[in-house]
Amino acid sequence: MSTPTQRPTQRPSISSFWHDLPREGRLLLSVVAFEFIGTGLVLPFWVVYLHEIRHFSLDVVGLLIAGMSAAGVVTSIPGGSLIDRVGPRRAMIGVLVSSVVGEVVMAFAVNLPIAVLGMAIVGGGFGVGWPSVQALVSSVVPSEIRARYFGMNFSLLNLGIGIGGILGGLIVDVEKPVTFQAMYLGNAVSYLPGLFLLLVPLRHIGRPAPSHGDHADGATVSYLQVLRAPAMGTLCALMFVSAFVGYAQLNSGMPAYARAIGQISTRGLGLAFAANTLVIVLLQLIVLQRIEGRRRTRVIVVMAIVWAASWVLLGASGLWPGSVAATFFVAACASVFALGETLLQPTMPAIVNDLAPDHLRGRYNGLTSGCFQFASILGPIVAGFMIGHGLHLAYLLVLVAGCGVVAWLSVGRLEQQLDPTANGLRSSTTEAGPPAEVAPAEQISPTVPPSVEPVETR
Known part of the structure:
Protein backbone atom coordinates (compact mmCIF):
# COMPACT_ATOMS: atom_id res chain seq x y z
CA MET A 1 0.00 0.00 0.00
CA SER A 2 3.02 2.26 -0.24
CA THR A 3 2.52 3.09 -3.89
CA PRO A 4 2.87 6.87 -4.31
CA THR A 5 -0.37 8.59 -5.14
CA GLN A 6 -1.40 11.96 -6.39
CA ARG A 7 -4.65 13.85 -6.49
CA PRO A 8 -5.93 15.70 -9.50
CA THR A 9 -4.67 19.28 -9.61
CA GLN A 10 -8.01 20.47 -10.97
CA ARG A 11 -11.52 19.32 -10.26
CA PRO A 12 -13.39 18.01 -13.30
CA SER A 13 -16.01 20.32 -14.73
CA ILE A 14 -19.67 19.44 -14.26
CA SER A 15 -20.12 19.02 -18.02
CA SER A 16 -17.24 16.55 -18.20
CA PHE A 17 -19.19 14.08 -16.03
CA TRP A 18 -21.39 13.37 -19.04
CA HIS A 19 -18.94 13.88 -21.92
CA ASP A 20 -16.21 11.68 -20.43
CA LEU A 21 -18.51 8.66 -20.26
CA PRO A 22 -18.32 6.13 -23.09
CA ALA A 209 -15.96 -12.34 -18.73
CA PRO A 210 -13.44 -15.19 -19.04
CA SER A 211 -11.03 -15.87 -16.22
CA HIS A 212 -7.36 -16.52 -16.84
CA GLY A 213 -7.08 -19.68 -14.80
CA ASP A 214 -8.05 -23.30 -15.21
CA HIS A 215 -11.74 -22.55 -14.65
CA ALA A 216 -13.05 -20.72 -17.69
CA ASP A 217 -15.99 -19.13 -15.93
CA GLY A 218 -14.89 -19.25 -12.31
CA ALA A 219 -17.75 -21.67 -11.66
CA THR A 220 -15.97 -23.42 -8.79
CA VAL A 221 -15.44 -20.22 -6.80
CA SER A 222 -17.81 -20.22 -3.82
CA TYR A 223 -19.28 -17.25 -1.97
CA LEU A 224 -17.26 -18.23 1.09
CA GLN A 225 -14.10 -17.82 -0.96
CA VAL A 226 -15.33 -14.46 -2.24
CA LEU A 227 -16.04 -13.38 1.34
CA ARG A 228 -12.46 -14.28 2.27
CA ALA A 229 -11.02 -12.17 -0.54
CA PRO A 230 -9.07 -9.05 0.52
CA ALA A 231 -11.34 -6.40 2.10
CA MET A 232 -14.60 -8.19 1.25
CA GLY A 233 -15.44 -9.21 4.81
CA THR A 234 -15.03 -5.64 6.02
CA LEU A 235 -16.88 -4.28 3.00
CA CYS A 236 -19.87 -6.59 3.60
CA ALA A 237 -20.00 -5.56 7.26
CA LEU A 238 -19.80 -1.92 6.21
CA MET A 239 -22.60 -2.42 3.68
CA PHE A 240 -24.84 -4.05 6.28
CA VAL A 241 -24.28 -1.48 9.05
CA SER A 242 -24.58 1.52 6.73
CA ALA A 243 -27.82 0.14 5.25
CA PHE A 244 -29.18 -0.60 8.73
CA VAL A 245 -28.54 2.90 10.12
CA GLY A 246 -29.26 4.51 6.75
CA TYR A 247 -31.85 3.50 4.20
CA ALA A 248 -33.67 1.02 6.43
CA GLN A 249 -34.35 3.85 8.87
CA LEU A 250 -35.10 6.53 6.29
CA ASN A 251 -37.83 4.35 4.81
CA SER A 252 -39.32 3.02 8.04
CA GLY A 253 -37.82 4.33 11.28
CA MET A 254 -37.91 8.01 10.36
CA PRO A 255 -41.61 8.01 9.33
CA ALA A 256 -42.51 5.97 12.42
CA TYR A 257 -40.62 8.33 14.73
CA ALA A 258 -41.95 11.42 13.00
CA ARG A 259 -45.55 10.24 13.34
CA ALA A 260 -45.41 8.67 16.82
CA ILE A 261 -42.98 11.00 18.60
CA GLY A 262 -42.87 14.16 16.49
CA GLN A 263 -46.61 13.90 15.73
CA ILE A 264 -46.22 15.55 12.33
CA SER A 265 -48.88 15.31 9.66
CA THR A 266 -48.73 13.04 6.64
CA ARG A 267 -48.36 16.18 4.52
CA GLY A 268 -45.34 17.18 6.61
CA LEU A 269 -43.86 13.73 6.10
CA GLY A 270 -44.40 14.06 2.36
CA LEU A 271 -42.61 17.40 2.39
CA ALA A 272 -39.67 15.80 4.20
CA PHE A 273 -39.27 13.14 1.51
CA ALA A 274 -39.64 15.80 -1.19
CA ALA A 275 -36.83 17.78 0.47
CA ASN A 276 -34.69 14.65 0.53
CA THR A 277 -35.14 14.13 -3.21
CA LEU A 278 -34.55 17.81 -4.03
CA VAL A 279 -31.25 17.94 -2.12
CA ILE A 280 -29.96 14.87 -3.97
CA VAL A 281 -30.91 16.22 -7.39
CA LEU A 282 -29.37 19.63 -6.68
CA LEU A 283 -26.18 18.54 -4.93
CA GLN A 284 -25.09 15.20 -6.38
CA LEU A 285 -23.00 16.53 -9.27
CA ILE A 286 -21.45 19.22 -7.05
CA VAL A 287 -20.53 16.61 -4.45
CA LEU A 288 -19.10 14.37 -7.17
CA GLN A 289 -16.87 17.23 -8.26
CA ARG A 290 -15.61 17.76 -4.70
CA ILE A 291 -14.88 14.13 -3.82
CA GLU A 292 -13.19 12.96 -7.02
CA GLY A 293 -9.62 11.91 -6.34
CA ARG A 294 -10.13 11.73 -2.57
CA ARG A 295 -9.95 8.59 -0.45
CA ARG A 296 -13.32 6.91 -0.63
CA THR A 297 -12.92 5.60 2.92
CA ARG A 298 -12.62 9.18 4.20
CA VAL A 299 -15.70 10.17 2.19
CA ILE A 300 -17.62 7.39 3.95
CA VAL A 301 -16.47 8.76 7.32
CA VAL A 302 -17.87 12.18 6.41
CA MET A 303 -21.10 10.47 5.34
CA ALA A 304 -21.32 8.74 8.74
CA ILE A 305 -20.92 12.06 10.54
CA VAL A 306 -23.59 13.66 8.35
CA TRP A 307 -26.02 10.79 8.99
CA ALA A 308 -25.41 10.97 12.74
CA ALA A 309 -26.30 14.67 12.59
CA SER A 310 -29.48 13.84 10.67
CA TRP A 311 -30.65 11.45 13.41
CA VAL A 312 -29.97 14.11 16.05
CA LEU A 313 -32.24 16.44 14.06
CA LEU A 314 -34.91 13.73 13.99
CA GLY A 315 -34.66 13.50 17.78
CA ALA A 316 -35.17 17.26 18.06
CA SER A 317 -38.58 16.87 16.41
CA GLY A 318 -39.78 15.10 19.55
CA LEU A 319 -39.10 18.16 21.71
CA TRP A 320 -42.01 20.06 20.16
CA PRO A 321 -44.48 17.37 19.07
CA GLY A 322 -47.24 18.40 16.69
CA SER A 323 -45.71 21.79 15.95
CA VAL A 324 -44.28 23.52 12.92
CA ALA A 325 -40.87 23.12 14.56
CA ALA A 326 -41.31 19.34 14.60
CA THR A 327 -42.09 19.33 10.89
CA PHE A 328 -39.06 21.54 10.26
CA PHE A 329 -36.71 19.20 12.12
CA VAL A 330 -38.01 16.12 10.30
CA ALA A 331 -37.55 17.88 6.95
CA ALA A 332 -34.07 18.97 8.08
CA CYS A 333 -33.30 15.36 9.03
CA ALA A 334 -34.32 14.12 5.57
CA SER A 335 -32.36 16.90 3.85
CA VAL A 336 -29.14 16.34 5.81
CA PHE A 337 -29.52 12.59 5.30
CA ALA A 338 -29.71 13.26 1.55
CA LEU A 339 -26.32 14.99 1.68
CA GLY A 340 -24.91 11.80 3.16
CA GLU A 341 -26.53 9.80 0.36
CA THR A 342 -24.72 11.89 -2.26
CA LEU A 343 -21.45 10.90 -0.56
CA LEU A 344 -22.28 7.21 -0.30
CA GLN A 345 -23.73 6.36 -3.69
CA PRO A 346 -20.70 7.21 -5.85
CA THR A 347 -18.38 5.58 -3.31
CA MET A 348 -19.44 2.14 -2.09
CA PRO A 349 -20.40 0.65 -5.50
CA ALA A 350 -17.12 1.93 -6.96
CA ILE A 351 -15.11 0.21 -4.23
CA VAL A 352 -16.93 -3.09 -4.77
CA ASN A 353 -16.39 -3.05 -8.52
CA ASP A 354 -12.75 -1.97 -8.31
CA LEU A 355 -12.11 -4.93 -6.01
CA ALA A 356 -14.00 -7.45 -8.17
CA PRO A 357 -12.25 -9.43 -10.92
CA ASP A 358 -14.27 -9.20 -14.13
CA HIS A 359 -15.33 -12.85 -14.12
CA LEU A 360 -16.54 -12.69 -10.48
CA ARG A 361 -18.22 -9.29 -10.59
CA GLY A 362 -21.69 -10.78 -10.26
CA ARG A 363 -20.75 -12.62 -7.08
CA TYR A 364 -19.11 -9.57 -5.51
CA ASN A 365 -22.15 -7.40 -6.22
CA GLY A 366 -24.59 -10.17 -5.29
CA LEU A 367 -22.94 -10.62 -1.89
CA THR A 368 -23.01 -6.92 -1.03
CA SER A 369 -26.57 -6.67 -2.36
CA GLY A 370 -27.62 -9.49 -0.03
CA CYS A 371 -26.11 -7.60 2.93
CA PHE A 372 -28.07 -4.49 1.98
CA GLN A 373 -31.30 -6.44 1.58
CA PHE A 374 -30.88 -8.21 4.92
CA ALA A 375 -30.41 -4.87 6.66
CA SER A 376 -33.59 -3.66 4.92
CA ILE A 377 -35.49 -6.48 6.61
CA LEU A 378 -33.94 -6.17 10.06
CA GLY A 379 -33.96 -2.35 10.26
CA PRO A 380 -37.75 -1.86 10.22
CA ILE A 381 -38.21 -4.64 12.78
CA VAL A 382 -35.81 -3.01 15.24
CA ALA A 383 -37.23 0.47 14.60
CA GLY A 384 -40.83 -0.68 15.06
CA PHE A 385 -40.04 -2.53 18.29
CA MET A 386 -38.03 0.26 19.93
CA ILE A 387 -40.33 3.13 18.95
CA GLY A 388 -43.44 1.08 19.72
CA HIS A 389 -42.16 0.27 23.21
CA GLY A 390 -41.24 3.84 24.12
CA LEU A 391 -37.50 3.36 23.61
CA HIS A 392 -37.21 6.25 21.22
CA LEU A 393 -34.16 7.82 22.91
CA ALA A 394 -32.38 4.47 22.95
CA TYR A 395 -33.36 4.09 19.29
CA LEU A 396 -31.62 7.37 18.40
CA LEU A 397 -28.53 6.35 20.37
CA VAL A 398 -28.39 3.07 18.45
CA LEU A 399 -28.45 4.98 15.15
CA VAL A 400 -25.77 7.47 16.19
CA ALA A 401 -23.58 4.67 17.58
CA GLY A 402 -24.12 2.73 14.36
CA CYS A 403 -22.84 5.73 12.39
CA GLY A 404 -19.74 5.58 14.59
CA VAL A 405 -19.30 1.91 13.68
CA VAL A 406 -19.56 2.84 9.99
CA ALA A 407 -16.78 5.43 10.42
CA TRP A 408 -14.58 2.95 12.31
CA LEU A 409 -15.07 0.16 9.77
CA SER A 410 -14.22 2.55 6.96
CA VAL A 411 -11.10 4.29 8.23
CA GLY A 412 -10.03 1.81 10.92
CA ARG A 413 -10.32 -1.38 8.86
CA LEU A 414 -11.17 -0.93 5.20
CA GLU A 415 -8.66 1.80 4.46
CA GLN A 416 -5.78 -0.51 5.45
CA GLN A 417 -7.12 -3.28 3.18
CA LEU A 418 -7.62 -1.29 -0.03
CA ASP A 419 -5.05 -0.47 -2.67
CA PRO A 420 -4.96 3.20 -3.73
CA THR A 421 -7.01 2.64 -6.89
CA ALA A 422 -9.89 0.91 -5.10
CA ASN A 423 -9.78 3.73 -2.56
CA GLY A 424 -10.31 6.35 -5.27
CA LEU A 425 -6.71 7.50 -5.71
CA ARG A 426 -4.68 7.20 -8.89
CA SER A 427 -1.13 5.93 -8.72
CA SER A 428 1.56 8.14 -10.14
CA THR A 429 2.55 5.49 -12.67
CA THR A 430 -0.75 4.16 -13.96
CA GLU A 431 -4.12 5.53 -14.91
CA ALA A 432 -6.34 2.56 -14.20
CA GLY A 433 -6.38 -0.80 -12.51
CA PRO A 434 -4.95 -1.81 -9.12
CA PRO A 435 -1.21 -2.27 -8.76
CA ALA A 436 -0.12 -5.76 -9.70
CA GLU A 437 1.15 -6.55 -6.22
CA VAL A 438 -2.30 -5.96 -4.72
CA ALA A 439 -4.52 -8.78 -5.88
CA PRO A 440 -8.26 -8.26 -5.48
CA ALA A 441 -8.95 -11.94 -5.91
CA GLU A 442 -5.59 -13.32 -4.89
CA GLN A 443 -6.92 -15.16 -1.86
CA ILE A 444 -9.93 -16.67 -3.60
CA SER A 445 -8.19 -19.41 -5.51
CA PRO A 446 -4.74 -20.05 -6.92
CA THR A 447 -6.36 -20.38 -10.34
CA VAL A 448 -7.89 -16.90 -10.21
CA PRO A 449 -5.72 -14.18 -11.75
CA PRO A 450 -3.89 -11.88 -9.33
CA SER A 451 -5.06 -8.69 -11.02
CA VAL A 452 -8.07 -7.25 -12.79
CA GLU A 453 -7.83 -6.72 -16.53
CA PRO A 454 -8.38 -3.14 -17.75
CA VAL A 455 -12.05 -2.48 -18.39
CA GLU A 456 -12.92 -2.45 -22.05
CA THR A 457 -14.51 0.85 -23.02
CA ARG A 458 -15.41 -0.14 -26.60
Missing part, protein backbone atom coordinates in the same frame (compact mmCIF):
# COMPACT_ATOMS: atom_id res chain seq x y z
CA ARG A 23 -21.29 5.94 -25.45
CA GLU A 24 -22.60 2.81 -23.74
CA GLY A 25 -22.58 4.52 -20.35
CA ARG A 26 -24.47 7.53 -21.70
CA LEU A 27 -27.09 5.25 -23.28
CA LEU A 28 -27.59 3.40 -20.00
CA LEU A 29 -28.02 6.69 -18.14
CA SER A 30 -30.46 8.03 -20.73
CA VAL A 31 -33.31 5.79 -19.55
CA VAL A 32 -32.76 5.96 -15.78
CA ALA A 33 -35.02 8.93 -15.06
CA PHE A 34 -37.86 7.53 -17.17
CA GLU A 35 -37.62 4.11 -15.54
CA PHE A 36 -37.74 5.58 -12.05
CA ILE A 37 -40.67 7.84 -12.87
CA GLY A 38 -42.54 4.54 -12.92
CA THR A 39 -41.03 3.59 -9.57
CA GLY A 40 -42.05 6.96 -8.13
CA LEU A 41 -45.63 6.41 -9.28
CA VAL A 42 -46.09 3.44 -6.95
CA LEU A 43 -43.42 3.83 -4.25
CA PRO A 44 -45.38 6.14 -1.89
CA PHE A 45 -48.61 4.18 -2.29
CA TRP A 46 -47.82 0.52 -1.56
CA VAL A 47 -49.53 0.59 1.84
CA VAL A 48 -52.48 2.63 0.58
CA TYR A 49 -53.01 0.31 -2.39
CA LEU A 50 -52.74 -2.95 -0.46
CA HIS A 51 -54.72 -1.77 2.59
CA GLU A 52 -57.35 0.64 1.27
CA ILE A 53 -57.85 -0.68 -2.26
CA ARG A 54 -57.22 -4.42 -1.87
CA HIS A 55 -58.46 -4.47 1.76
CA PHE A 56 -55.62 -6.46 3.32
CA SER A 57 -55.09 -5.82 7.03
CA LEU A 58 -52.12 -3.69 8.04
CA ASP A 59 -50.45 -6.73 9.60
CA VAL A 60 -50.69 -8.58 6.30
CA VAL A 61 -49.48 -5.52 4.40
CA GLY A 62 -46.42 -5.35 6.65
CA LEU A 63 -45.66 -9.00 5.97
CA LEU A 64 -46.09 -8.51 2.23
CA ILE A 65 -43.67 -5.58 2.14
CA ALA A 66 -41.16 -7.42 4.33
CA GLY A 67 -41.58 -10.43 2.04
CA MET A 68 -40.61 -8.29 -0.94
CA SER A 69 -37.25 -7.50 0.69
CA ALA A 70 -36.87 -11.13 1.74
CA ALA A 71 -37.31 -12.20 -1.88
CA GLY A 72 -34.46 -9.86 -2.78
CA VAL A 73 -32.21 -11.53 -0.18
CA VAL A 74 -33.09 -14.99 -1.49
CA THR A 75 -32.33 -14.13 -5.12
CA SER A 76 -29.26 -11.92 -4.69
CA ILE A 77 -26.82 -14.75 -3.93
CA PRO A 78 -27.78 -17.19 -6.72
CA GLY A 79 -28.32 -14.15 -8.90
CA GLY A 80 -24.66 -13.17 -8.53
CA SER A 81 -23.53 -16.59 -9.75
CA LEU A 82 -26.00 -16.38 -12.65
CA ILE A 83 -24.57 -13.01 -13.70
CA ASP A 84 -21.07 -14.45 -13.86
CA ARG A 85 -22.26 -17.43 -15.93
CA VAL A 86 -24.52 -15.74 -18.49
CA GLY A 87 -23.22 -12.16 -18.33
CA PRO A 88 -24.83 -9.07 -16.79
CA ARG A 89 -26.71 -8.07 -19.96
CA ARG A 90 -28.68 -11.31 -20.18
CA ALA A 91 -29.29 -11.29 -16.45
CA MET A 92 -30.56 -7.71 -16.67
CA ILE A 93 -32.89 -8.59 -19.53
CA GLY A 94 -34.40 -11.28 -17.30
CA VAL A 95 -34.75 -8.77 -14.47
CA LEU A 96 -36.55 -6.23 -16.68
CA VAL A 97 -38.94 -8.86 -18.05
CA SER A 98 -39.72 -10.11 -14.54
CA SER A 99 -40.25 -6.52 -13.36
CA VAL A 100 -42.79 -5.92 -16.12
CA VAL A 101 -44.58 -9.15 -15.20
CA GLY A 102 -44.47 -8.36 -11.46
CA GLU A 103 -46.00 -4.91 -11.85
CA VAL A 104 -48.76 -6.25 -14.10
CA VAL A 105 -49.54 -8.94 -11.51
CA MET A 106 -49.69 -6.27 -8.78
CA ALA A 107 -52.13 -4.21 -10.84
CA PHE A 108 -54.59 -7.11 -10.63
CA ALA A 109 -53.76 -8.37 -7.11
CA VAL A 110 -57.40 -8.86 -6.12
CA ASN A 111 -56.61 -11.57 -3.56
CA LEU A 112 -53.78 -12.55 -1.26
CA PRO A 113 -52.18 -15.34 -3.37
CA ILE A 114 -51.88 -13.00 -6.38
CA ALA A 115 -50.44 -10.25 -4.16
CA VAL A 116 -47.87 -12.66 -2.69
CA LEU A 117 -46.90 -13.74 -6.20
CA GLY A 118 -46.55 -10.17 -7.44
CA MET A 119 -44.49 -9.05 -4.44
CA ALA A 120 -42.21 -12.08 -4.78
CA ILE A 121 -41.58 -11.36 -8.46
CA VAL A 122 -40.91 -7.66 -7.85
CA GLY A 123 -38.65 -8.27 -4.84
CA GLY A 124 -36.82 -11.15 -6.46
CA GLY A 125 -36.14 -9.05 -9.52
CA PHE A 126 -34.68 -6.28 -7.39
CA GLY A 127 -32.36 -8.76 -5.67
CA VAL A 128 -30.81 -9.68 -9.02
CA GLY A 129 -31.24 -6.27 -10.63
CA TRP A 130 -28.88 -4.34 -8.39
CA PRO A 131 -25.82 -6.59 -8.91
CA SER A 132 -26.71 -6.95 -12.62
CA VAL A 133 -26.74 -3.19 -13.18
CA GLN A 134 -23.50 -2.62 -11.29
CA ALA A 135 -21.74 -5.45 -13.13
CA LEU A 136 -23.06 -4.19 -16.47
CA VAL A 137 -21.95 -0.63 -15.82
CA SER A 138 -18.52 -1.78 -14.67
CA SER A 139 -18.06 -3.73 -17.90
CA VAL A 140 -18.28 -0.56 -20.01
CA VAL A 141 -17.29 2.36 -17.75
CA PRO A 142 -13.56 2.65 -16.90
CA SER A 143 -12.61 2.48 -13.23
CA GLU A 144 -11.36 6.07 -13.04
CA ILE A 145 -14.79 7.55 -13.93
CA ARG A 146 -17.00 4.80 -12.55
CA ALA A 147 -17.86 6.79 -9.42
CA ARG A 148 -19.15 9.58 -11.69
CA TYR A 149 -21.54 7.16 -13.35
CA PHE A 150 -22.88 5.84 -10.05
CA GLY A 151 -23.36 9.37 -8.75
CA MET A 152 -25.11 10.62 -11.89
CA ASN A 153 -27.27 7.50 -11.89
CA PHE A 154 -28.35 8.21 -8.32
CA SER A 155 -29.22 11.81 -9.15
CA LEU A 156 -31.32 10.81 -12.18
CA LEU A 157 -32.92 8.00 -10.17
CA ASN A 158 -34.11 10.46 -7.54
CA LEU A 159 -35.23 12.94 -10.18
CA GLY A 160 -37.40 10.22 -11.72
CA ILE A 161 -38.80 9.13 -8.36
CA GLY A 162 -39.60 12.73 -7.47
CA ILE A 163 -41.43 13.36 -10.75
CA GLY A 164 -43.25 10.04 -10.44
CA GLY A 165 -44.29 10.78 -6.87
CA ILE A 166 -45.77 14.12 -7.91
CA LEU A 167 -47.63 12.53 -10.83
CA GLY A 168 -48.83 9.70 -8.63
CA GLY A 169 -50.22 12.13 -6.08
CA LEU A 170 -52.18 13.85 -8.83
CA ILE A 171 -53.46 10.60 -10.36
CA VAL A 172 -54.48 8.37 -7.48
CA ASP A 173 -57.97 8.41 -6.05
CA VAL A 174 -58.92 5.89 -3.36
CA GLU A 175 -62.48 6.02 -4.67
CA LYS A 176 -61.27 4.81 -8.07
CA PRO A 177 -59.16 1.61 -7.88
CA VAL A 178 -58.52 1.85 -11.61
CA THR A 179 -56.22 4.84 -10.96
CA PHE A 180 -53.95 2.60 -8.87
CA GLN A 181 -54.04 -0.09 -11.54
CA ALA A 182 -53.01 2.52 -14.10
CA MET A 183 -49.99 3.46 -11.98
CA TYR A 184 -48.77 -0.14 -11.67
CA LEU A 185 -49.23 -0.65 -15.39
CA GLY A 186 -47.40 2.63 -16.00
CA ASN A 187 -44.54 1.33 -13.87
CA ALA A 188 -44.44 -1.82 -16.01
CA VAL A 189 -44.20 0.30 -19.18
CA SER A 190 -41.30 2.30 -17.71
CA TYR A 191 -39.03 -0.75 -17.94
CA LEU A 192 -39.49 -1.15 -21.71
CA PRO A 193 -36.96 1.50 -22.90
CA GLY A 194 -34.21 -0.16 -20.89
CA LEU A 195 -35.20 -3.53 -22.32
CA PHE A 196 -35.01 -2.10 -25.85
CA LEU A 197 -31.53 -0.68 -25.21
CA LEU A 198 -30.18 -4.05 -24.07
CA LEU A 199 -31.82 -5.94 -26.94
CA VAL A 200 -30.80 -3.59 -29.77
CA PRO A 201 -28.13 -0.85 -29.46
CA LEU A 202 -26.34 -2.40 -26.46
CA ARG A 203 -26.63 -6.06 -27.44
CA HIS A 204 -22.82 -6.27 -27.76
CA ILE A 205 -22.02 -5.45 -24.11
CA GLY A 206 -22.16 -7.40 -20.88
CA ARG A 207 -21.01 -10.81 -22.07
CA PRO A 208 -19.55 -13.28 -19.54
